[in-house]
Structures are given as C-alpha cells and as structure tokens.
Amino acid sequence: MTQFSKDLSVFREEIRDWLEANCPEEMRDGAITERTICWGGKNWNFTSDAQKTWLDRASAAGLTVPKWPTAYGGAGLSRDQEKILQDEMGRINARPPLQSFGIWMLGPALLQFGTEEQKLEYLPPIARGEVRWCQGYSEPGAGSDLANVQSKGEDKGDHWLINGQKIWTSYADKADWIFALIRTDREAPKHKGISFILINMENEGVTTRPIQLISGSSPFCETFFDDVKTPIGNVVGEVNRGWDVAKYLLTHEREMISAGGAGLSGGGRAFGAILNDEVGGLSDPILHADAMRAEVDALSIGLTIERYKDMAESGQGVGDASAMLKYMGTELNKTRHELVMAAGGSDALEWEDGRAPHWLRTKANSIEGGTSEVMLSILSKRVLGLPG
Amino acid sequence: MAKLVRTEEEVMLADAARGFLDGAAPVSHLRGLRDAGKTHDPALWKDMSDMGWAGIMVPESAGGADMGAAAACVLAEELGKTLVSSPFISTAVIAATALKQVADDRANAALAKIASGEMIYALAVDETNKFAPEASEMQAKKVGNGFRLNGTKGFVVDGGLADRLLVLANTGDGLTLFDLPTDRTGIKRDTTAMIDSRDAARVTFTDVDATGDDVLGTVDDAMSVLKPALQAGQAALAAEMAGAAAGAFGMTVEYLKERKQFGVEIGRFQALQHRAAHLWSETEVTASAIMNAGRQLDENPDEAELAVSLAKARATATVQLAVQEGVQMHGGIGMTDAFDMGFYMKRARVTAEWLGDYGYHARKVAHLRGF
CATH class of the missing domain: 2.40.110.10 (Butyryl-CoA Dehydrogenase, subunit A, domain 2)
Structure with missing residues (x-):
C-alpha cells in the first residue's frame, strides 16, 4: 500500500511522481469510449497488457477507489486530494484504470449500509477489478414506478428462494454478481416490503438475455430468476428496508449519469471546439449558436456538480436536489449529441462513422435511473413543496 | 480555489442585507418611486452607505470594507430579490474597481467619497x-x-x-x-x-x-482599468439578475400553492409542477456560475473573463425565463400593473442588455473555449 501525504502540495508532487512512474504510456490517451473502458471481473479480457498493468498498479495503490478506506481497497483520500488526483490524471490524459457498477453503486451502498463482514468480503474484489457487479432494479411492470417490483424472495431459513424477472440489467451477461431489489414481504405497503439482496450470477436458475437497442449494441439484458437460492445473510441493510438502500443508490446513480457527458465535470475540451475540428468549421451560424449555448450550459452544469460536491463536503445535504443534476445533465448530453449529428451531416449517417451509435445511446440518458419527468416530479414535490 | 459554498461571513452579509431590505426596500419601494416620478431615493442610498455597502469593494485605507467581488455579488443578489433601485453596481462595484486599479491620491480620495456615499458614479x-x-x-x-x-x-x-x-x-x-x-x-x-x-x-x-x-489610468490604454471594472460589474449584475429571478420565482411558487382552479391548488397540476421544477433547475445551475465568477475575480482576477461571461450569459437566460414563466403561471393577474411581476419582467429586460447581452457573453465563452 502506497502511503500518500495529507499535505496537499506534497500530495500533488507525490501523485504526479506516482503517475509518471506507474501509468503506462498507452493508457495516456484520455480515451473513455465503450471500447477502451476497463470493467474488470472474472471473465474480463484485457484489451492490452498495458490495461492490465495499469489496473494492477492503480489498485495496489488504492487508486481505483481513491476515497474508500484503505481497509477496503481504497487510498483513503479526502475530497481535496481526490480533486488533485483527477487534475493530475487529466494533465497526462490518463484513462480511468477501472470503472464499474461496483465502484459507482454497490460500493457506496455497502459503505453506508453494509456490515463490517460484508464490506471486507465484497469491497476489496471490486477495488481490484476482480468481481464485476450489475444492478437488478427495473422489471417489466416496474419502470418509473420502481417500488412496484414483484420479483419475490421467500425466507427458507438458511437461504432466500428467488423467482422473478428483471429488465434493463446493464451488462448482466458479463457480470459476476447482481444486487437486486426483491419483494420479501407481499403484505406490507409497496415501499416497505423490498429487500436489497446480493446474488451470484453463477447460481443455478439465473439466466440472462441481451436486449438489442436502436444503437445496435446490447448493453442491457433481461435477467430471469427461477428458484434461485442465495444465502439468507446476503441482504444489505435491514430485511424489508431495501427501498432506503435503493433510494440512496439512485442518488449516486443520478450524479454519475449527470456527470457522464465528456468534459462536464470540468477541465475537458470544449464541445464546440470538438465539433469545429471534426467537421472543419461550424460555418452554419445556427449550429454555431446552438454549440455556444450548449457550451455555456455544459460549463455551468459542471460547476454545479462541483458546487454540490462542495456542499456535501461541508455538511450541507444536497438530497433530492441531485435529481436536478440528473435532469439537466442528461438533457444537455442529448442536445450535444444532436449537435454532433448535425455537424457531421451525411457523413455521420453511416454506421461505420461511429457517431450515430453514441447519439442513439444518449436517448436512454433521460430514461435510465429515473426519467426526466420523474426527476421534475421529485423536485416539484420535495424541493419546491408543491402539493399532490 | 475557495469552495463553491458561501462562507459564514457571506451568509451573515446576506442575512443582514435581507433583514434591512425587507423593511426598507421591498418591491413596493420601487413602485412608490415610480408613482412619484422618481428613480432614486437618496435616504436609502445613505442608509446603505452607512451600513458599508457603498464601500464594500473600497480598500480599508479609504474607509471601505474591502470585501471583494464575491461579497459584492452576495449583496447584489439581495438587492435584486426586491428590485432595489440604487447606484450600487455603477458606483460601488464598477467605479470602485476602476479607481482601485489606479489607486493614486486622487483615485483614493474618490474611493473615500464612494465609501461614504457622497459620490455617485455612472x-x-x-x-x-x-x-x-x-x-x-x-x-x-x-x-x-x-x-x-x-x-x-x-x-x-x-x-x-x-x-x-x-x-x-x-x-x-x-x-x-x-x-x-x-x-x-x-x-x-x-x-x-x-x-x-x-x-x-x-x-x-x-x-x-x-x-x-x-484620465483614469494611462492614455490610449483604457482597458487595463476598465476591463476589471467591467468584469466586476458584470458579475455583480449577474448576481442581481439571479436575485431578481429568485424573487419572481418565489412569488410564482407561492401562487401555485395558493391559487385554486377546478377546485384544487393549481400547483397540483403536473404541467405547472414540471415548468416550475425546470425553472428552479435553471436557477440552481446559474447560481453555480455566479458563485464561481465571484471566486475567480477574488482569487484569480487575470483569468476571470470566462467565468464572468459564463455567469452573465446564464443569468441573462435564467432571469428572462423566470419572469416569462412568472407571468404565464400567474395568468391574467400577472399582466396587471397592480401586481409586482411586471416590475420584474421590465428589470429583467434592462439587465439583459446592460454590460453585454446573452450573445455578447456566449460569444466570449465560445472564443475563450476555442471555437
């Protein structure tokens, strides 16, 4: 375990030296596309030796999950230190060594609600990129009305017996484990009878089927549970209180999706400049004006993400207002990809060109993790206090 | 950079300002001036000066509080909430910043007169x-x-x-x-x-x-004095606009909770809920751009141009949306002079133009971002 200084200026030197010594040249191209991302997991095929080296070195230093405590595979960094790490990685265009739902979602849930035993069992393999998780929330009858999940878990003493169907389970076909919302009390009001349960995808009775999207790719799956058994202790938080965990995680997910557009969380290249370079000039004044508007909004939303993080850091809860980031960030991302397509003209219409799949994929941004309309309803009721 | 969260000092300044202005200068004060054919209330400006607001950016050596641009933005936002008519931005922000760049004996004497409220600049x-x-x-x-x-x-x-x-x-x-x-x-x-x-x-x-x-500064080189002054003014104006947007929005949300049609509060209708929530979202995003502009001006003034133009562009778009939605969601009463929303709409249009409109500042952002 690398020990980093708490002194910020010393830390900056240390992290700069560490990156210089440890981040392979090939990993310094700033690429964050679907093809270059490192998701990890038992079945992960590294796209290059450098990708594996980078993951191994970063995880050994705790830097795949920099803010997690060192006991669980992190580096125990403060938010200020994390900012410096991001700065310095940005400076050399370093790829993120590992990205996963384990890091973004299950990790934060376990850190908040898990037992010490669960944290020690599940967090380090996530940090090392050894276990890949997927999320089992939505069902055919539970989309925007997520609390209507019907997949059921029966208490069989030493295990839960699980039956049901999940949909939109991201990369379930590639995942090792799933964290799922399962109805464990059918008599209770719908929010009060759900548990947050961890299930090994290798268990008998778990099957997945990819769903082909309009973008041509299949990032989402249907996942079926037929008499699946999982140990009775595999519940995060209290039994029947899984909705609390789910809500907490949705907040995280919203922040993540809102920051998803390239460059939104600061520093990145101007989207307008990218457009300009790709098509040899934003000569159409209307397109140019739209690009300027999008730039003004992107920078301001990026600053809002920073401001909300600063608020959280100084103990001012952001809470339901995070729905705003999700709403504004995803709508902006859709706008930006409309601009990409407009700037690309007929060139962008060919599948080979590669712009169209990204454009099509963004259409899900304002649906997944809660639709824009659900976000607006959350804001109007819980932030503005409007009735109904 | 300092965090994008208000400091304790800034929170206290805002609270004190609100406390004073709610009593001394609610929107009815502007209405009263208008109805009397006046644009300015010298007694109000004297009170504001006595509280140190005219000298908020004036150095302590000239009798000011020397609190900087972020603090001026905090005050401007409170002034905006109730559309307070005062020469705060032209005098306490723009002129004070310009004079501070020069800081010779004559400029320092002028700064002292700004801080005491004796001198108004345009x-x-x-x-x-x-x-x-x-x-x-x-x-x-x-x-x-x-x-x-x-x-x-x-x-x-x-x-x-x-x-x-x-x-x-x-x-x-x-x-x-x-x-x-x-x-x-x-x-x-x-x-x-x-x-x-x-x-x-x-x-x-x-x-x-x-x-x-x-001549203030050097002959043939106005911009080394004027540019920082304009930037401070643009940031404070953006903050005033955010305040006006908040004022108009606050009235609108209250109205949605009280006004009944079809036997229920109109705030129950999803069509209006979503419009209100969208507007609130825009105000939150704009608030970040403004706070960032104040921080940049105080900590990194030579690099503040992008932050300032971003703030003025966003504030312009947001306040105009806020007043248009304000009238629409109020319905017919929003169109009447007896109701305050019209004052917000008119002030929003004027502030949209002053010191550079949306296009001026969005072009600056695009230029500084390389396209």
Whole structure:
C-alpha cells in the first residue's frame, strides 16, 4: 500500500511522481469510449497488457477507489486530494484504470449500509477489478414506478428462494454478481416490503438475455430468476428496508449519469471546439449558436456538480436536489449529441462513422435511473413543496 | 480555489442585507418611486452607505470594507430579490474597481467619497444599441496638453443622478478612460424614461475639455482599468439578475400553492409542477456560475473573463425565463400593473442588455473555449 501525504502540495508532487512512474504510456490517451473502458471481473479480457498493468498498479495503490478506506481497497483520500488526483490524471490524459457498477453503486451502498463482514468480503474484489457487479432494479411492470417490483424472495431459513424477472440489467451477461431489489414481504405497503439482496450470477436458475437497442449494441439484458437460492445473510441493510438502500443508490446513480457527458465535470475540451475540428468549421451560424449555448450550459452544469460536491463536503445535504443534476445533465448530453449529428451531416449517417451509435445511446440518458419527468416530479414535490 | 459554498461571513452579509431590505426596500419601494416620478431615493442610498455597502469593494485605507467581488455579488443578489433601485453596481462595484486599479491620491480620495456615499458614479460606454466597448468611436482629440471630447453616450445607467462619469473615448492611438464631473462645461445629460423605472441618461459631449488629470489610468490604454471594472460589474449584475429571478420565482411558487382552479391548488397540476421544477433547475445551475465568477475575480482576477461571461450569459437566460414563466403561471393577474411581476419582467429586460447581452457573453465563452 502506497502511503500518500495529507499535505496537499506534497500530495500533488507525490501523485504526479506516482503517475509518471506507474501509468503506462498507452493508457495516456484520455480515451473513455465503450471500447477502451476497463470493467474488470472474472471473465474480463484485457484489451492490452498495458490495461492490465495499469489496473494492477492503480489498485495496489488504492487508486481505483481513491476515497474508500484503505481497509477496503481504497487510498483513503479526502475530497481535496481526490480533486488533485483527477487534475493530475487529466494533465497526462490518463484513462480511468477501472470503472464499474461496483465502484459507482454497490460500493457506496455497502459503505453506508453494509456490515463490517460484508464490506471486507465484497469491497476489496471490486477495488481490484476482480468481481464485476450489475444492478437488478427495473422489471417489466416496474419502470418509473420502481417500488412496484414483484420479483419475490421467500425466507427458507438458511437461504432466500428467488423467482422473478428483471429488465434493463446493464451488462448482466458479463457480470459476476447482481444486487437486486426483491419483494420479501407481499403484505406490507409497496415501499416497505423490498429487500436489497446480493446474488451470484453463477447460481443455478439465473439466466440472462441481451436486449438489442436502436444503437445496435446490447448493453442491457433481461435477467430471469427461477428458484434461485442465495444465502439468507446476503441482504444489505435491514430485511424489508431495501427501498432506503435503493433510494440512496439512485442518488449516486443520478450524479454519475449527470456527470457522464465528456468534459462536464470540468477541465475537458470544449464541445464546440470538438465539433469545429471534426467537421472543419461550424460555418452554419445556427449550429454555431446552438454549440455556444450548449457550451455555456455544459460549463455551468459542471460547476454545479462541483458546487454540490462542495456542499456535501461541508455538511450541507444536497438530497433530492441531485435529481436536478440528473435532469439537466442528461438533457444537455442529448442536445450535444444532436449537435454532433448535425455537424457531421451525411457523413455521420453511416454506421461505420461511429457517431450515430453514441447519439442513439444518449436517448436512454433521460430514461435510465429515473426519467426526466420523474426527476421534475421529485423536485416539484420535495424541493419546491408543491402539493399532490 | 475557495469552495463553491458561501462562507459564514457571506451568509451573515446576506442575512443582514435581507433583514434591512425587507423593511426598507421591498418591491413596493420601487413602485412608490415610480408613482412619484422618481428613480432614486437618496435616504436609502445613505442608509446603505452607512451600513458599508457603498464601500464594500473600497480598500480599508479609504474607509471601505474591502470585501471583494464575491461579497459584492452576495449583496447584489439581495438587492435584486426586491428590485432595489440604487447606484450600487455603477458606483460601488464598477467605479470602485476602476479607481482601485489606479489607486493614486486622487483615485483614493474618490474611493473615500464612494465609501461614504457622497459620490455617485455612472459608466458612459455605449454608443449604439448594443454593448461593444472595444468599438467606441467617440473622439477625445489631443489639444495642447489636454483633450477635447465630442460625441454621445447612451444607456448611461445612473447617469441622471451621478456626480461623476467614467467616459470611454478614442484618443487616436487607442481608447482612454476619462473620469469627469457631470457639471463640466459641455456635458449635457438627458434622462431617459426607462421601462424598469430606474435612472439612465443619454449624455452629449460638446467640446468638453479634459486634462491629463482627468484620465483614469494611462492614455490610449483604457482597458487595463476598465476591463476589471467591467468584469466586476458584470458579475455583480449577474448576481442581481439571479436575485431578481429568485424573487419572481418565489412569488410564482407561492401562487401555485395558493391559487385554486377546478377546485384544487393549481400547483397540483403536473404541467405547472414540471415548468416550475425546470425553472428552479435553471436557477440552481446559474447560481453555480455566479458563485464561481465571484471566486475567480477574488482569487484569480487575470483569468476571470470566462467565468464572468459564463455567469452573465446564464443569468441573462435564467432571469428572462423566470419572469416569462412568472407571468404565464400567474395568468391574467400577472399582466396587471397592480401586481409586482411586471416590475420584474421590465428589470429583467434592462439587465439583459446592460454590460453585454446573452450573445455578447456566449460569444466570449465560445472564443475563450476555442471555437
């Protein structure tokens, strides 16, 4: 375990030296596309030796999950230190060594609600990129009305017996484990009878089927549970209180999706400049004006993400207002990809060109993790206090 | 950089300002001035000066509080919430920042008079219907040891009540900033009745003589003094606009909770809930841009241009949305003069133009971002 200084200026030197010594040249191209991302997991095929080296070195230093405590595979960094790490990685265009739902979602849930035993069992393999998780929330009858999940878990003493169907389970076909919302009390009001349960995808009775999207790719799956058994202790938080965990995680997910557009969380290249370079000039004044508007909004939303993080850091809860980031960030991302397509003209219409799949994929941004309309309803009721 | 969260000092400043303004200058104060055919309340400005607001950016050595741009933005936002009519931005922010760049004996004396509330300044830059300081054509011909100014400046905010003017003029090899008393021979001020019921003037200069002492900063180099002053003014104006947006939005949300149609509060209707939630989202995003502009001006002033233009562009879009939605969601009553929303709408339109409109600042952002 690398020990980093708490002194910020010393830390900056240390992290700069560490990156210089440890981040392979090939990993310094700033690429964050679907093809270059490192998701990890038992079945992960590294796209290059450098990708594996980078993951191994970063995880050994705790830097795949920099803010997690060192006991669980992190580096125990403060938010200020994390900012410096991001700065310095940005400076050399370093790829993120590992990205996963384990890091973004299950990790934060376990850190908040898990037992010490669960944290020690599940967090380090996530940090090392050894276990890949997927999320089992939505069902055919539970989309925007997520609390209507019907997949059921029966208490069989030493295990839960699980039956049901999940949909939109991201990369379930590639995942090792799933964290799922399962109805464990059918008599209770719908929010009060759900548990947050961890299930090994290798268990008998778990099957997945990819769903082909309009973008041509299949990032989402249907996942079926037929008499699946999982140990009775595999519940995060209290039994029947899984909705609390789910809500907490949705907040995280919203922040993540809102920051998803390239460059939104600061520093990145101007989207307008990218457009300009790709098509040899934003000569159409209307397109140019739209690009300027999008730039003004992107920078301001990026600053809002920073401001909300600063608020959280100084103990001012952001809470339901995070729905705003999700709403504004995803709508902006859709706008930006409309601009990409407009700037690309007929060139962008060919599948080979590669712009169209990204454009099509963004259409899900304002649906997944809660639709824009659900976000607006959350804001109007819980932030503005409007009735109904 | 300091965090994008208000400091304790800033929170206290905002609370104190709100406490005073709710009593001394609610929107009805502006209405009262308008109905009396006035644009300015000297007693109010005196009270504000006594509380240290006129000197908020003035150095302590000249009797000010020297709190910086972020603090000025905090005050401006509170002023905006109830549309307080005062020369705060033109005098306490723009002129004070310009004078601070020079900081010679004469400038320090002027700063002291700003802080005490004795002296009001206005900025005379615009020559066409759009803000374009770099394109100023008004001539200040070099005559002997001095200058002779001829030309006209429009949209001189607070120009009717000002004691002094900061005048941007072309001196042949560049632009020069003059600091002139409004009673100088040859200066004629025509106050213009503005839609927002605030003071503004068209100022005509006919063979106005100026000396080297009247130049603020260096001849042919106005921008080294004017640019920081404009940036501070633009950031504070953006904050005032955010305050106005918050004022209009607050009225609107209250109305949604009270007004009943079809037997229920109209705030129960999803069509209106979503419009209100969208508007709130826009105000939150704009608040971040404004806070960032204040922090940049205080900590990294040479690099603040992008942050300032971002704030003014966002504030312009947001306040205009806020007043339009405000009228629409109020329905017919929003169109009546008896109701305050109209005051917000008119002020929003004026602030949208002053010191650069959306296009001016969005173009700056695009340029600074490389396209």
